[in-house]
Amino acid sequence: MSANLIQRSLEDATRPSxxxxxxxDWSLLAAVGGLVTCxxxxxxxxxxxxVAGSPHYxxxxxxxxxxVGAVLMILVSRIDYSxxxxxxxxxxxxxxxxxxxxxxxxxxxxxSKRWISFPFFQYQPSEIGKLLLVLSISAFVVDRSxxxxxxxxxxxxxxxxxxxxxxxxxxxxxxxxxxxxxxxLMVLFVAGTxxxxxxxxxxxxxxxxxxxxxxxxxxxxxxxxxxxxxxLTAFLHPSQNPASQGYQQAQSEIAIGAGxxxxxxxxxxxxxxxxxxxxxxxxxxxxxxxxxxxxxxxxLVLSLFALLIWRGLRIxxxxxxxxxxxxxxxxVAMLLFQVIVNAGMTVGVMPITGVPLPLMSYGPSSVLTTFxxxxxxxxxxxxxxxxxxxxxxxxxxx
Numbered sequence: 001m002s003a004n005l006i007q008r009s010l011e012d013a014t015r016p017s018x019x020x021x022x023x024x025d026w027s028l029l030a031a032v033g034g035l036v037t038c039x040x041x042x043x044x045x046x047x048x049x050x051v052a053g054s055p056h057y058x059x060x061x062x063x064x065x066x067x068v069g070a071v072l073m074i075l076v077s078r079i080d081y082s083x084x085x086x087x088x089x090x091x092x093x094x095x096x097x098x099x100x101x102x103x104x105x106x107x108x109x110x111x112s113k114r115w116i117s118f119p120f121f122q123y124q125p126s127e128i129g130k131l132l133l134v135l136s137i138s139a140f141v142v143d144r145s146x147x148x149x150x151x152x153x154x155x156x157x158x159x160x161x162x163x164x165x166x167x168x169x170x171x172x173x174x175x176x177x178x179x180x181x182x183x184x185l186m187v188l189f190v191a192g193t194x195x196x197x198x199x200x201x202x203x204x205x206x207x208x209x210x211x212x213x214x215x216x217x218x219x220x221x222x223x224x225x226x227x228x229x230x231x232l233t234a235f236l237h238p239s240q241n242p243a244s245q246g247y248q249q250a251q252s253e254i255a256i257g258a259g260x261x262x263x264x265x266x267x268x269x270x271x272x273x274x275x276x277x278x279x280x281x282x283x284x285x286x287x288x289x290x291x292x293x294x295x296x297x298x299x300l301v302l303s304l305f306a307l308l309i310w311r312g313l314r315i316x317x318x319x320x321x322x323x324x325x326x327x328x329x330x331x332v333a334m335l336l337f338q339v340i341v342n343a344g345m346t347v348g349v350m351p352i353t354g355v356p357l358p359l360m361s362y363g364p365s366s367v368l369t370t371f372x373x374x375x376x377x378x379x380x381x382x383x384x385x386x387x388x389x390x391x392x393x394x395x396x397x398x
Contacts, residue, residue, distance in 0.1 A: 024077070025315065025381040031308035032073075032374050035359040036066050038289070038301055043362050045266050046280045046288045049273075058281055058362050065364035069371025076375030077382065085323050088139035092160070095132035098125035099167045124365035126168045126176040127356075131369050131376075133183055134330030137161060141191050142323045154197040158184055175353030179337050186333030187326050190316070248284065251277045252346045256290030256298070263294035281362040283354055287346045301360065305339050315377050318384035328380050331373045 044059040051057040084091065102116055102125050116123045137160050144153045161184035168177040188197070255271035258264060269291045271277045280288050290298045309332060316328035335358050342357040344350030356366045 023382055024378055025311055027307060028311040028315070028374065028377060028381070031304050031311065032359065032371070034304045035301070035308070038304070039285070039360045039362075040066075042285055042288050042292070042360070043281050045269075045292060046272050046285070047362075050281070061364065062362050062367065065367040066371070069368045072368065073371045073375035073378065076372055077378035079379060080383065081327065081376055081379040082321060082323055082383075084135050085139040085142065088136045091132050091139075092136040095125075095129045095136065096164055096167070098123075099129055099164055101125070103167065103170060122365070124363070126171065126173055127363070127365035127369045128372075129164055129168070130176070130179055130183065130334050131331070131373050133161060133164060133180055134187070134327055134334060134373075135376075137184055137187055138323055138326035138330055141187055141326055145191070145322060148191055149194055151197060151200075154188060154193055154201070157188055158201065160184070173354060175341060175355035178341075178353065179334060179355065182337040183330045183333050187330045190326055190329035191322075248278055248352055249345065249348055252284050252287040253348050255284075255287040256347060259291040259294040259297075261295050263290075263292050263297055266292060282356065283342070283352070283361065284346055285361050286343050286357055289360075290346070302343070305335075305358075309336055309339075312377055315381045315384070318388070319380050320384045320387040324380040324384065328377060331377060334373065335370070 040059055040063055043062055044056060047058040048055045098116070105116070116125070137157060140160060141148075141153070141157055144150075144156075147153050158181075161180050165177040165180040168180065185198070185201070251271060255269075255277050258269075258271065263269075266273075269288075271291050272280050272288050277284055277287055277291075286298070286301070289301055293300075312328055312332040312335065316325055316332065319325040319328055338355050338358050341350050341353060341355045342361070345352045345355075356363055358370045359367060
């Protein structure tokens with residue numbers, strides 16, 4: 001009798017009506033929807049005169065990417081994310097292959113090889129590579145979960161992230177390469193790696209930075225290109241070269257400062273409308289928000305990001321297994337790093353590295369990657385809730 005009762009209870013727990021209520025984290029969905037709405041409004045206003053005869057050119061393409069992304073998010077949320085762990089080698093190869101391909105065949109745009117051009121959009125492998133790295137590196141760490149205290153585990157994990165990061169650096173795309181390393185550090189941290197390993201990694205990073213920025217140039221070796229070094233150091237002394245290396249940051253700060261409390265609106269936003277602010281729909285979209293909508297608008301956008309990050313951290317704690325916990329942690333690191341760097345560079349406290357603002361900056365590759373990441377978070381949330389519900393039901397009946 002009790003066995004039949006348990007069986008019926010388990011069947012009840014998996015009925016569509018029950019599963020429907022657990023299908024989405026609605027707060028996460030609200031954050032994604034809010035950011036998409038803000039993005040379309042801001043991009044539409046910033047690019048009215050960007051393409052002659054087509055005032056909504058970028059808006060339509062961004063909306064199309066968001067629509068496709070929303071469908072992918074729903075589909076991904078319904079899969080068993082744990083199965084992805086079995087495909088870690090294929091996922092890692094799928095990440096590296098296109099990055100190598102873009103170095104060999106990608107078109108040169110403004111001195112960089114980052115995209116593969118298709119008829120209707122440009123595909124940027126380094127963007128989707130961030131998410132693929134999260135999925136693959138989390139699986140590698142789970143496989144060595146009993147050996148997390150060993151230096152070999154930390155070394156292997158960082159090397160797995162360093163290989164694609166170095167390839168992305170060569171494009172050159174310094175910002176995305178740093179995101180790859182940040183993901184690896186977060187996965188190790190969530191897994192419980194010893195703090196001594198992190199101290200060793202930070203010490204090595206400091207030595208490497210000194211070699212690249214000081215020792216190598218002193219002996220006539222240029223590891224990074226002069227314009228990259230100028231952009232990295234311009235934020236420290238923005239007034240020294242306001243017309244060259246410091247131009248973008250100076251114009252961004254002017255735009256944000258001019259917005260004051262409630263913004264200048266669409267007719268008085270001279271920095272954006274007169275194109276003083278470069279890349280106003282991509283890297284510096286947050287500066288457009290600051291000028292047009294002021295402190296109120298910027299606070300709204302940052303609040304939506306805070307909600308997105310909070311839900312990611314919450315889902316991390318609800319995961320049904322270690323793999324889900326690490327994947328959620330890696331996704332949080334991917335999003336948080338980009339938000340901090342992008343918003344920081346627009347207000348002059350971080351160097352300009354070309355990192356997009358997730359779901360806000362124009363770019364189909366970035367948008368689709370973020371929607372896929374949200375779908376995986378939803379999958380972790382749903383399965384975590386279902387596992388907890390089934391466990392609780394069995395405990396009560398037992």
